Amino acid sequence: xxxxxxxxxxxNAPERVVENRLPWTREKLPRQRRFSNRTLSPIILSxxxxxxxxxxxxFIAITVWVSLSNWGTLKIDMSIRQPLGATYGQMFMMPRxxxxxxxxxxxxxxxxxxxxxxxLLLALLLDRKLIGYTIFRNVFLFxxxxxxxxxxxxxxxxxxxxxxxxxxxxxxxxxxxIQAFGGPPLHPGWTTDPTVLFSLNSWLGALFPxxxxxxxxxxxxxxxxxxxxxAAWQLxxxxxxxxxxxxxxxxxxxxEAARIDGANEFQVYTKVVIPQLHPVTVSTAIILGxxxxxxxxxxxxxxxxxxxxxxxxxxxxxxEQTFKATRYNLGAAASVVMLLLVCLIIVPYLWRNLRKR
Amino acid sequence: MSIFPFGxxxxxxxxxxxFLVLAxxxxxxxxxxxxxxxxxxTGLKEATSVSLxxxxxxxxxxxxxxxxxxxxxxxxNMGNSLLIAVPxxxxxxCWGSVNGYLFAKWKFRGSNILFALLVFGMFIPYQSIxxxxxxFLEMLKxxxxxxxLIVVHVIYGLPIVSLIFRNYFANxxxxxxEAARIDGAGLVRIFTNVMLPLSLxxxxxxxxxxxxxxxxxxxxxxxxxxxxxxxxxTVALNNLSGSFSVDWNVVMAGAIxxxxxxxxVYIFLGRFFIRGLLxxxxxx
Numbered sequence: 039x040x041x042x043x044x045x046x047x048x049x050n051a052p053e054r055v056v057e058n059r060l061p062w063t064r065e066k067l068p069r070q071r072r073f074s075n076r077t078l079s080p081i082i083l084s085x086x087x088x089x090x091x092x093x094x095x096x097f098i099a100i101t102v103w104v105s106l107s108n109w110g111t112l113k114i115d116m117s118i119r120q121p122l123g124a125t126y127g128q129m130f131m132m133p134r135x136x137x138x139x140x141x142x143x144x145x146x147x148x149x150x151x152x153x154x155x156x157x158l159l160l161a162l163l164l165d166r167k168l169i170g171y172t173i174f175r176n177v178f179l180f181x182x183x184x185x186x187x188x189x190x191x192x193x194x195x196x197x198x199x200x201x202x203x204x205x206x207x208x209x210x211x212x213x214x215x216i217q218a219f220g221g222p223p224l225h226p227g228w229t230t231d232p233t234v235l236f237s238l239n240s241w242l243g244a245l246f247p248x249x250x251x252x253x254x255x256x257x258x259x260x261x262x263x264x265x266x267x268x269a270a271w272q273l274x275x276x277x278x279x280x281x282x283x284x285x286x287x288x289x290x291x292x293x294e295a296a297r298i299d300g301a302n303e304f305q306v307y308t309k310v311v312i313p314q315l316h317p318v319t320v321s322t323a324i325i326l327g328x329x330x331x332x333x334x335x336x337x338x339x340x341x342x343x344x345x346x347x348x349x350x351x352x353x354x355x356x357x358e359q360t361f362k363a364t365r366y367n368l369g370a371a372a373s374v375v376m377l378l379l380v381c382l383i384i385v386p387y388l389w390r391n392l393r394k395r
Numbered sequence: 396m397s398i399f400p401f402g403x404x405x406x407x408x409x410x411x412x413x414f415l416v417l418a419x420x421x422x423x424x425x426x427x428x429x430x431x432x433x434x435x436x437t438g439l440k441e442a443t444s445v446s447l448x449x450x451x452x453x454x455x456x457x458x459x460x461x462x463x464x465x466x467x468x469x470x471x472n473m474g475n476s477l478l479i480a481v482p483x484x485x486x487x488x489c490w491g492s493v494n495g496y497l498f499a500k501w502k503f504r505g506s507n508i509l510f511a512l513l514v515f516g517m518f519i520p521y522q523s524i525x526x527x528x529x530x531f532l533e534m535l536k537x538x539x540x541x542x543x544l545i546v547v548h549v550i551y552g553l554p555i556v557s558l559i560f561r562n563y564f565a566n567x568x569x570x571x572x573e574a575a576r577i578d579g580a581g582l583v584r585i586f587t588n589v590m591l592p593l594s595l596x597x598x599x600x601x602x603x604x605x606x607x608x609x610x611x612x613x614x615x616x617x618x619x620x621x622x623x624x625x626x627x628x629t630v631a632l633n634n635l636s637g638s639f640s641v642d643w644n645v646v647m648a649g650a651i652x653x654x655x656x657x658x659x660v661y662i663f664l665g666r667f668f669i670r671g672l673l674x675x676x677x678x679x
Contacts, residue, residue, distance in 0.1 A: 075582040079501035082582075086494050086553055087509055093550050094516040097524035097531075104526055160423065163416050169407055174420050176665055177427050183661035183668065185611035187629045188654045191636045191646060192430040195437065201450045202433075209451075271430065283673050332520040335613040339633050356522040361618065366526060373523035384518045392511045 098377065105370035112364050125367045126375075133253040135372070137347040138355050142379075144258055145266060145351065146330040150323055152270040157277025157322070158315070162307060164278075165285050175282070179275035186272070190339030193268035197228040204228075231260040232345035254347075261348035265337055269330065277322050284318035285311065324387045331379050352376045438462060438648035445644045461644030462652070465635075469649050471624065472631035476656075478541055479616075479627055480609040483548035487556045488601045492594060494553065495560020496586050500572050510561070517554035521614055532619065544619045544627075548609050555608075556601050563597040564590060600670045607657045607668070628653045 105125055108115045119125060129135050160178055164171055181189065196202040204225060207213060213225075234255035242256060243249045249256070288311050296310045334353030343350040343358075352372050360369030408414050436453060437445060439460035454460065498510050528547065529538060537543030567590065575585045616627040623634070632653045636646045661668050 075501065076503060078582050079497045079503050079506070083494060083497050083506075083509065086490065086557070087513065089550050090513050090516050090553060092531075093524065093528070094519060095512075097527040098519070100527040101523050160420075163420055166413065166416060167406055168413055168417055168420075170417070170420070174424060177424055179665075179669065180658070180661060181427065181430075183607060183657045184654050185613065185629050185632075185657070187611075187613050187633050188650045189430070191632070191650045192434050194636075195450075195643065195647070196430060196433055201448065205448065205450060271427065279669055279673065328518055332522075334522070335629075338613070339636065353520070353522060356525075357614075360522075360526065370523075370526060373520065373525075376520045377523040380518060380520055384515070388511055388515060388518075392507065392514070 101370045102374055104366055105374050107367050109366045110368065119367065125371045129368060129371050129375075134347050134350065135355065136252060136254045138350050138352050138372075140254060140256060141259060141262060141347075141349060142331060142333070142351045145262055145269075145333065146327060148258070148262075148266045149269050149273075149330050150326055152266060153274045153277045153326060154319065154323060156270065156274045158281050158312075158319075160274070160278045161281030161285060162311075164282065175278070178278055181272040182275050184272065186335035187339045189268055189272050190336045193264060193271070194229070194340045197264040199225070199227045199230055226260070228264050229261045229341045229349070230345055232348050234259050234348070259344070259348035261341060261344045265340055265349055268340060269333070269336055272336075273326055273329070277326065280318050280322045281315060284315045288314045321387075324383055327383055328380050331383075332376065352379075434647045434651050437644055438465070438651055440644045442642040442644055445642060461642065461646070461648035464645045465648035465652050468635060468645070469628055469631055469652050472626055472628040473652070473656075475541065475625055476610055476627040476629070479544050479548065480606050483545045483552065483609050484602055484605040486545070487549045487552035487605055488598055490549070491553055491556025491601065492560045492591075492598070493586070494557035495562075495597075496564050496590055497582075498557065498561045499564035499567075500569070500585075500590075501582055510557075513554050514558055515554070516551065517558070521551070525614075525618055529618065539620060539622055539625070541620070541625055544615060547615055547619060548612070551615075552605055552608070556605060559601050559604070560594070560597055563594065563600075567593060596667075596670075599664070599667050603660055603664055603667050607660060610657050 103116065106118055106123065108117050108119045110125075160174075164175055207225075234257040237255040237257040239249055239252065239256055292310055292314070293306050296306045301309060332353060333351055334357065337349055337351055338354060338357070341349040343354060352375065356369045356373045356376065358369075359365045359372065363369075408417055433450070437450065439458070439462075440454045441456075441458055441460060494513075498506060532538035532543045532547075535543075537546060571589055572585055575589050580588065610627075611629060612627070613629045613633065616630045617633075620626045620630070623631070626634075632646075632649050635641055635649050
């Protein structure tokens with residue numbers, strides 16, 4: 039893929055080479071032949087690769103070992119716990135872990151839907167290049183530059199049930215309207231609300247009886263919704279940027295051709311432009327999806343584990359079990375499950391992207 | 396880099412539909428700026444006038460609000476963050492440029508597999524390496540020290556930085572490398588005399604991207620630096636917001652203070668920021 043920039047550097051190339059020629063043609067020619075260039079490349083790369091192998095792969099292997107070990111207190115004990123994988127068994131019996139898995143899947147699904155849909159919408163609206171284009175775009179992307187901790191603190195204040203959004207609900211007369219229709223005034227507890235919406239337990243329990251005895255509700259925890267909004271606020275701009283970059287690669291001729299064939303402006307987008315954006319959607323979904331499976335800082339700063347573990351996620355579970363409760367094997371087991379979840383979406387993606395070259 | 400349009404000529408709305416689009420965009424603008432408004436307004440209020448019911452109101456009189464106290468509390472940690480982010484960014488950019496160059500221009504048998512192994516490192520949840528990482532740092536007497544955290548950021552920054560540089564160098568035509576080789580330059584000389592002079596834009600992109608990432612990091616900071624004196628500002632800010640003795644105006648002012656460096660980078664160097672964002676998404 040040759041972009042216009044690549045071609046222009048090419049055009050300038052001969053001049054630069056001539057400029058820089060003298061220093062290396064005069065001296066030092068014989069000295070360089072000690073290693074051939076082919077063997078030099080892996081030699082120079084080796085320190086970085088060795089470190090990555092240690093800090094990523096060996097460390098993961100050690101963590102897997104810890105998750106299988108007896109190391110459940112401050113005292114290091116790397117002997118293998120019998121029966122093999124008992125810590126995993128113990129973890130998957132914990133209601134808190136069930137809540138964790140429910141939360142992270144619900145969070146990922148809602149967050150991806152919101153940020154991809156709004157990112158695409160904003161990119162398409164900005165594609166009309168109306169006045170204020172640059173301001174809109176820069177403001178929408180701005181939250182991406184902030185730390186999750188800052189985002190969490192700001193939104194915690196906004197979703198505080200005593201103030202923030204709830205004041206706005208009163209100010210705009212929404213509650214008066216609801217009361218006029220005989221409903222109770224709206225006063226959501228947001229992050230303090232332990233209820234779970236759309237619980238599927240009884241319905242799923244009919245299909246799989248064990249679900250009936252589960253102690254957690256399978257549905258959408260209310261307290262998780264503000265977190266989804268905060269995360270979408272921060273990362274919708276990223277999705278928008280990816281889509282803007284994607285839109286620029288859809289050739290104008292394609293749109294013109296569709297218009298000549300009688301498509302109206304709406305059809306040009308739905309039938310021609312949006313299908314072309316499919317690869318962008320896949321990449322963006324995978325990048326945002328792996329961020330949301332790993333989510334930790336935002337929830338840590340905004341709600342913590344939440345009422346009845348309504349906003350607890352594996353990232354926080356690992357942190358608390360390992361560094362607060364010093365149950366190292368349990369924390370390690372949870373982190374291995376996190377890693378597997380991330381691998382599930384990242385490995386096929388890397389495979390596809392890197393094999394093509 | 397023409398993919399992301401800058402300095403385009405914006406059109407005035409002509410059709411009714413355009414006005415609808417603009418109205419919707421303004422609505423979104425209000426939503427996106429709302430938390431910023433809340434932070435600024437609350438941060439500027441005096442402790443006595445921060446009340447739950449008047450959260451959305453503007454401060455009634457002009458004063459430093461919570462900023463003086465927030466700045467006093469966070470200043471040492473801002474210094475720490477700077478002391479961590481700047482060396483880590485410089486080191487990982489320099490090292491990553493070499494790796495990126497070799498992966499792009501000096502492929503060897505198995506280099507693509509090595510590259511995949513390297514890039515995978517940027518996606519792992521860091522929770523899954525923390526226990527051995529702490530033990531390893533303790534062994535090297537680096538646990539709890541700022542140099543220790545710098546080392547960690549450099550190593551875990553290598554995948555993304557090498558990736559950005561590799562993609563950048565891959566776009567420089569192979570003919571340039573060939574021409575330099577015919578002139579007798581080896582692998583090292585081609586890097587220092589041909590590639591490095593061309594790679595300033597990539598360095599700017601990487602520097603901004605890494606600085607933002609490292610400044611905003613929380614997990615490594617809170618785990619590797621348990622001592623409050625040496626913690627980065629994100630950790631200090633979280634502690635500030637969690638302590639009940641601190642007023643909300645101070646917390647909000649603190650959030651603005653902690654966000655200011657990366658926000659300024661974004662405002663003044665936004666176009667490079669966006670390039671880094673797009674370059675980091677594993678595209679060929």
